[in-house]
Amino acid sequence: MQHGxxxxxxxxxxxxxxxxxxxxxxxxxxxxxxxxxxxxxxxDSYALAIAQRAGLHMPExxxxxxxxxxxxxxxLAKHWMRAAQQVQQMxxxxxxxxxxxxxxASTYASYIYLGRTLKAIAPHLQTQVIAGVNAFNAACATLxxxxxxxxxxxxxxPAAYGTSAIARMLRDFDTLVLMKVxxxxxxxxxxxxxxxxxxxxxxxxxxxxxEERIVxxxxxxxxxxxxxxxxxxxxxxxxxxxxxxxxxxxxTQEPVLEN
Numbered sequence: 001m002q003h004g005x006x007x008x009x010x011x012x013x014x015x016x017x018x019x020x021x022x023x024x025x026x027x028x029x030x031x032x033x034x035x036x037x038x039x040x041x042x043x044d045s046y047a048l049a050i051a052q053r054a055g056l057h058m059p060e061x062x063x064x065x066x067x068x069x070x071x072x073x074x075x076l077a078k079h080w081m082r083a084a085q086q087v088q089q090m091x092x093x094x095x096x097x098x099x100x101x102x103x104x105a106s107t108y109a110s111y112i113y114l115g116r117t118l119k120a121i122a123p124h125l126q127t128q129v130i131a132g133v134n135a136f137n138a139a140c141a142t143l144x145x146x147x148x149x150x151x152x153x154x155x156x157x158p159a160a161y162g163t164s165a166i167a168r169m170l171r172d173f174d175t176l177v178l179m180k181v182x183x184x185x186x187x188x189x190x191x192x193x194x195x196x197x198x199x200x201x202x203x204x205x206x207x208x209x210x211e212e213r214i215v216x217x218x219x220x221x222x223x224x225x226x227x228x229x230x231x232x233x234x235x236x237x238x239x240x241x242x243x244x245x246x247x248x249x250x251x252t253q254e255p256v257l258e259n
Contacts, residue, residue, distance in 0.1 A: 003125055004096040006087055006118060007032075008105035010132020011047050013229075014209030016054030018133045026098055026130065027056050033090050034062040035083075036100040037110040039069045046229070047100040053210075063090075065099075067110045069228075076113070084117035091125050102229075104132040108158070108179060136177040139204040139233055143214065147233070148175055159184050159232075163191045170195055170236050178232040186222055188232065193219060197236055205230040 009026050012018030019027070026032070036045040045064060065083040070076060090097045105111040106129060115127050136156065140147045148154050152174040157166065159181040166188065169176055181188060181203075192198040203215040205227045215221055218232065 002094060004033075004091040004094055005126040005128055006091060006097050006099060006115065008101055008109075008111040008115065008127070008129045009098045010101050010103065010105045010109075010130055011050040012133040013103050013135035013138045013207040014046075014050060014212065015138065015207075016050060018138060018208060019050070019054060020130065020132060023130050023132065027051060027054075029096075030059060031095060032059060033095050033097045034058055034100060035065050035087060035090075035097055036062075037067045038064045039067060041066060045100070047102040050102065050209075051100060061090075061095075065114070067113075080113045080117045081121070083114050084121055087114065087118055088122045088125065091122075101132070104134045105129050106131070107134050107156075135204075135207045135229070136179075136231060136233060138207045139202070139231060142204065142207065142212075143202050143233070145202060145233060145235070146175075147177075159188060163187050167191060167195070170197070170234075171239065174236055174239055176232075176234040176236070178234065180228065181230050181232050182226050182228055185224070185226060185230075189219055189222055192234065195236075195238070197234060197238065200237060201232050201234040203230065203232050207231075 007026055009023045011023065036048040038045045063086060065086065066079055068075065068079055087097050099111055099114060101109045101111045103109060118125060118127065136147065153172065154175045154177070155169045155173040156177045156179065157169060159178045160183065163184070166176065166178065178188060189198065192201055198219050201218045203218050203221060205213040206229050
C-alpha cells in the first residue's frame with residue numbers, strides 16, 4: 001500500500017484572503033485527513049478557525065493534535081511524539097494528512113516539531129511544506145509600514161530573549177520584529193521609551209483576524225494584558241550605519257607597510 005504524505009498547510013495569520021492558492025487547492029481535496037494544533041483540548045484551533053472563516057468544510061476524518069503551552073521540554077517531547085505517532089498511523093493507512101498551521105509553517109510553528117519527530121520515528125514517510133504569509137508581513141501591509149528599505153537590516157526575535165538582548169539588537173538592526181510580546185510587554189515599552197523610539201513602534205494583535213487590533217501609541221498599552229498572538233514592529237531611525245557600497249558595508253582599507 002502506498003503511504004500518504006504529511007503536508008503542512010500554512011494558513012496565513014488570520015485573513016482567509018491570505019491563504020495561498022496552493023494551500024487552498026490542498027484544503028479543497030476531499031480525500032485528505034485534516035489535523036490541526038490546539039493548546040488545550042478545551043480550546044479551539046486558531047488555524048482551523050481561519051479555514052472555517054474561509055467557508056471551507058472539514059473532511060469527514062479530522063483530528064486535533066495537542067501542543068500544550070509549556071516550556072517543560074520533557075512534556076513537550078512527549079506531546080510531539082504522541083502527535084507524530086497519531087499522524088504516522090493515518091499516513092500508513094494510505095491517505096495524505098494536512099496539518100493546518102497559522103502563519104507560515106517554517107516560522108515559529110508547531111509543524112516544525114511535528115515534522116521533525118515524524119521523520120525521526122518514520123523516515124520512510126514523506127512530508128511537504130506549503131509556504132504562507134507571516135503575521136509580521138501582514139502587519140506591515142496593514143500598517144503601510146515598510147519592513148525594510150534598500151540595505152536595511154531586520155531581526156525577527158521572540159521577545160522572551162529579554163530586554164538586554166533587544167537593546168543590543170536596536171544598535172545592530174534597522175527594524176525589529178518582536179514576536180510573542182505578551183509576557184514582557186511593559187519591560188519592552190520601557191526600553192523603547194528609554195531609547196526614544198516608542199513613537200516608531202507599532203503593535204498588532206491577531207493580524208488579519210476579525211479581532212485584529214492595531215495600536216499606534218504603544219506606550220498606552222502599559223499594564224494591559226494582550227493576546228498571545230501579538231507582535232511589535234519597531235523601526236529605529238537613530239541607528240548609525242557604516243558607509244555602504246553596493247549593498248554591503250565598505251571595508252576599511254588595510255594600511256600598506258613600506259620596507
